[in-house]
Amino acid sequence: xxxxxxxxxxxxxxxxxxxxxxxxxxxxxxxxxxxxxxxxxxxxxxxxxxxxxxxxxxxxxxxxxxxxxxxxxxxxxxxxxxxxxxxxxxxxxxxxxxxxxxxxxxxxxxxxxxxxxxxxxxxxxxxxxxxxxxxxxxxxxxxxxxxxxxxxxxxxxxxxxxxxxxxxxxxxxxxxxxxxxxxxxxxxxxxxxxxxxxxxxxxxxxxxxxxxxxxxxxxxxxxxxxxxxxxxxxxxxxxxxxxxxxxxxxxxxxxxxxxxxxxxxxxxxxxxxxxxxxxxxxxxxxxxxxxxxxxxxxxxxxxxxxxxxxxxxx
Numbered sequence: 001x002x003x004x005x006x007x008x009x010x011x012x013x014x015x016x017x018x019x020x021x022x023x024x025x026x027x028x029x030x031x032x033x034x035x036x037x038x039x040x041x042x043x044x045x046x047x048x049x050x051x052x053x054x055x056x057x058x059x060x061x062x063x064x065x066x067x068x069x070x071x072x073x074x075x076x077x078x079x080x081x082x083x084x085x086x087x088x089x090x091x092x093x094x095x096x097x098x099x100x101x102x103x104x105x106x107x108x109x110x111x112x113x114x115x116x117x118x119x120x121x122x123x124x125x126x127x128x129x130x131x132x133x134x135x136x137x138x139x140x141x142x143x144x145x146x147x148x149x150x151x152x153x154x155x156x157x158x159x160x161x162x163x164x165x166x167x168x169x170x171x172x173x174x175x176x177x178x179x180x181x182x183x184x185x186x187x188x189x190x191x192x193x194x195x196x197x198x199x200x201x202x203x204x205x206x207x208x209x210x211x212x213x214x215x216x217x218x219x220x221x222x223x224x225x226x227x228x229x230x231x232x233x234x235x236x237x238x239x240x241x242x243x244x245x246x247x248x249x250x251x252x253x254x255x256x257x258x259x260x261x262x263x264x265x266x267x268x269x270x271x272x273x274x275x276x277x278x279x280x281x282x283x284x285x286x287x288x289x290x291x292x293x294x295x296x297x298x299x300x301x302x303x304x305x306x307x308x309x310x311x312x313x314x
Contacts, residue, residue, distance in 0.1 A: 009093055013085045023069075023090040026302040029309065030126050032058045038118050042109050059094050060106045061119065065302075066090065067103070068295040071277030074100035107291060116291045120199075123298060127195060132308070136191045137219035137236070139265030140226070142208045143272075144175075145201070145289060146280045147182030169286040171203040180204050183286060185272075185293045188213035189265055191221070194304050196268055196297045201290035221262040224255075236261070268300050276300070 039057035067077045078100045081087045110116040147167035170182040188198040198213045209229025214220040218233035224240040239251040273279035278296040
């Protein structure tokens with residue numbers, strides 16, 4: 001009976017594929033099976049303790065990919081995964097679609113165990129194995145990921161004690177006269193391929209220059225916001241005026257060269273905010289925001305890998 005259902009679903013999906021399915025394009029770009037042991041290690045139902053069988057590990061990871069790709073809440077993810085043929089095909093036509101509670105619990109378990117970071121490391125390993133290593137240099141930048149501040153007075157409880165739906169960890173900051181509440185996503189992307197290599201999430205008031213994602217030996221292109229900040233790599237940060245010491249013509253020319261190098265670093269944020277709709281997060285802590293950011297950057301890399309493959313077919 002199940003084989004007949006899958007046959008029917010595949011026949012229905014053929015029309016969807018003819019119209020264009022981005023999920024079908026990104027699915028073969030990486031080896032999803034390599035993520036299975038990472039996730040499987042979070043469960044104990046295959047030990048003597050036993051327990052209810054967990055949903056397939058790859059299905060769970062792909063659910064978070066779908067959520068991030070389409071900017072869906074947990075309830076909406078559950079609804080669309082049960083409704084859309086392209087979603088079910090991407091998931092491998094599983095017998096059971098995870099419900100919203102299962103998705104939430106899975107994401108929380110990733111955070112508690114740190115497996116979200118291991119998933120990111122595995123993605124980077126696979127990228128490197130394709131020969132897409134950092135060679136020319138990297139670009140570090142940051143963008144605001146806003147959150148819901150709520151309407152409580154400033155002296156009311158924050159953190160775990162707060163009885164509110166507002167973000168519990170976010171902070172206020174101001175840039176160019178405009179106020180932002182929430183977090184910052186800091187990323188480091190390579191110039192060679194436009195892929196995000198490292199990321200960090202902080203609260204919004206943390207200055208860009210306080211976060212250094214570079215490694216020794218890397219040429220790091222950064223804007224004026226990082227002036228005076230630490231840098232483990234070769235520091236290609238734009239100069240800025242200091243009181244009593246305006247920048248020289250030579251420094252202006254250097255700034256222009258750096259600016260042209262770091263300009264592509266803005267593209268990931270345009271994709272993250274305009275395509276994935278992830279510039280505003282409704283989760284309540286920095287850790288949860290970071291995991292959301294991680295899967296958004298995961299998706300950006302899949303999108304960029306697809307672009308690279310189309311531009312350089314083998």
